[in-house]
Amino acid sequence: QKEVEQDPGPLSVPEGAIVSLNCTYSNSAFQYFMWYRQYSRKGPELLMYTYSSGNKEDGRFTAQVDKSSKYISLFIRDSQPSDSATYLCAMIRIIQGAQKLVFGQGTRLTINP
Amino acid sequence: ETGVTQTPRHLVMGMTNKKSLKCEQHLGHNAMYWYKQSAKKPLELMFVYNFKEQTENNSVPSRFSPECPNSSHLFLHLHTLQPEDSALYLCASSQDRGLAGGPGETQYFGPGTRLLVL
Numbered sequence: 041q042k043e044v045e046q047d048p049g050p051l052s053v054p055e056g057a058i059v060s061l062n063c064t065y066s067n068s069a070f071q072y073f074m075w076y077r078q079y080s081r082k083g084p085e086l087l088m089y090t091y092s093s094g095n096k097e098d099g100r101f102t103a104q105v106d107k108s109s110k111y112i113s114l115f116i117r118d119s120q121p122s123d124s125a126t127y128l129c130a131m132i133r134i135i136q137g138a139q140k141l142v143f144g145q146g147t148r149l150t151i152n153p
Numbered sequence: 154e155t156g157v158t159q160t161p162r163h164l165v166m167g168m169t170n171k172k173s174l175k176c177e178q179h180l181g182h183n184a185m186y187w188y189k190q191s192a193k194k195p196l197e198l199m200f201v202y203n204f205k206e207q208t209e210n211n212s213v214p215s216r217f218s219p220e221c222p223n224s225s226h227l228f229l230h231l232h233t234l235q236p237e238d239s240a241l242y243l244c245a246s247s248q249d250r251g252l253a254g255g256p257g258e259t260q261y262f263g264p265g266t267r268l269l270v271l
Contacts (some may be wrong), residue, residue, distance in 0.1 A: 048193060074259075083157070083243050083262030091263075128196070141260065143196040 042058040043067055046144030055153050059116040063129035063144045066110065070142075073105050075114045077091065078146065079125045088095055117127075119151045156171060156180065156233045157263035159244050164250065165269045175265045176244030179255040185227040186260065189239040202227060203249065235271045241265045 041142075046063045053059055072091055076084035088103040090096045090112075096103045104113040112131075117125055129144040157178045166172050178185065187199040201209035202221040216238075218230040227244055245260040 042195075043196070046195075076262075077252070081264070081267075083159075083264050085262065086259055090261065141198070144193045146192065 041066055043078070043142050044131060044144045047147055048145050050148040050150060052150045052152060053118060055121060055151055057119050057151075059114075059119050059123070059149060059151075061114040061116075061127050061129075061147050062151070063112050063131075065112075065131060066108055066131060068101065068107070069133040070131040071134070073112050074130045074132075075101075075103055076128040076130060076143075077083060077125045078128060084128055089138065121151045123153050124150045156223055157246055157261055159242075159263035159266050161266055162264065163267045163269075165271065166231070167271055168234060168236070169226075170234075171230070171232040174242055174244075174268075176227040176263055177260070178225055178227075178244075178246040178263075179208050180261060182246040182248045183190075183224050184220060185224070186245040186247075187217075187227065187229050188243040188245065188262075190243055190265070196243070201231075227270065231268075234268075236270050239268055240268045242249060 044063055044065045056082050062118060074089045075087045077087045078084040088098055088101055090103045093105050093107045100117045102115040112129055124147045127144040128146040130141055132139050132141050160175045163174060166239050183259040184203045186201050189197045189199055198211050200207060200214045200219045205224055216233050243265045244263040247260045
């Protein structure tokens with residue numbers, strides 16, 4: 041079983057729609073949760089970072105963490121064509137005294153004008 | 154130049170060639186990383202350097218050889234690669250590889266080198 045599961049998609053929605061991207065994880069030791077966005081032919085860039093269960097909002101983006109269900113989500117409101125990218129969830133746990141960052145497979149998202 | 158840069162952006166090599174990938178970070182960070190990104194697979198961490206010392210090697214074959222001469226530069230030397238090594242190789246940096254968690258671990262990625270092994 042993979043430590044972090046993420047549906048690779050592809051996911052295609054019309055402009056203006058609300059997008060929901062999700063990841064599940066199996067190890068309750070994960071403490072920090074992140075979402076990265078990766079445009080074609082670019083490296084991933086950090087989009088949002090959360091620690092505790094609950095919601096964190098940044099403009100059109102909301103990151104949600106449910107530690108009891110081992111489930112994280114990223115919501116994009118009023119989606120724009122410029123949001124078309126691959127979204128990777130990532131999470132950190134401590135192993136042997138050091139941080140270990142584990143990525144999901146990434147979900148490819150297309151917003152159609 | 155700002156952020157994390159990588160050269161070359163694209164590389165085609167034969168299985169008997171020797172080549173090197175270069176990464177440079179302009180963020181004043183102390184930790185640097187090599188990742189491999191293959192289609193339909195999660196990012197795979199290959200090597201970690203913290204304050205120029207290698208701290209992680211995730212069972213990477215010896216045909217990949219990293220080098221970190223200082224905190225700003227990271228190389229990945231390649232020799233006798235296999236076609237299955239074709240992938241996007243990403244470099245990243247972070248403030249440190251600290252234990253406290255939080256922003257210290259936030260990694261900033263370069264654009265990657267697209268490698269094709271024939």
